[in-house]
Amino acid sequence: MALSEDMQPRSCEAAFATVAAEQQNRFWNYHDHLFETSLEQNDKTLTSIAKNIGLDIDKWNRDRNSEEVKKIIADDLAIAYKLGINATPTVFINGRRVNSFQESVLTFIIKNELKK
Known part of the structure; x- marks a missing residue:
């Protein structure tokens, strides 16, 4: 399952980054900092947030680019589509x-x- 379009600029990258933060038990911390930034954040901003909340950057980078994290997002999207969200x-x-x-x-x- 994939998005047919990125309705919010860079939302997929932000989702991958946030789920990767969850792999280090920092989902809400990352989430809160992300929503304090511009909705058009760039990779530098995503990485800055990860550094500021004390994530292991190497692990976070591996995780956000991993098939496991992409599958988590795809599974969530599949549920959302079934619910009409x-x-x-x-x-x-x-x-x-x-x-x-x-x-x-x-x-x-x-x-x-x-x-x-």
């Missing part, structure tokens, strides 16, 4: 897709679900 964020509440991200709509749906 084609963008992030996508929100589900109790198995129901929510198409509005307005706080009032989300609050209303959550309160109704909690009443059930």
